[in-house]
Amino acid sequence: MLPVLDWIALHEDYIYVVILMIFLGIEVIGRVPSVLHTPLMSGANAIHGVVIIGAIIVMGRASTENYLALILGFLAVILGTLNVVGGFVVTDRMLEMFRHKKEK
DSSP states (O other): OHHHHHHHHHTHHHHHHHHHHHHHHHHHHHTOOGGGHHHHHHHHHHHHHHHHHHHHHHHHHSOTTOHHHHHHHHHHHHHHHHHHHHHHHHHHHHHHTTSOOOOO
């Protein structure tokens, strides 16, 4: 337990920034009107693409004995990929609603 408390004390500034980002993100996303959902989803897809690339880089630089980094990197790649693909599917379906249907 003591190493965890030492780590928290060492990285206290980063923890405050992450907590602030969480609250700020909730406020920003909560106030977005539904009309802007599709552009917001496209931006989220781009961010998750960066997350996937970062996870691949972390996995590539991690030593073979560092199982935690490899497992977290693998999960980040899988979950980020699912989020990107799901975001594109939702965006495509939303844009499909605005297309004119061809008359027969």
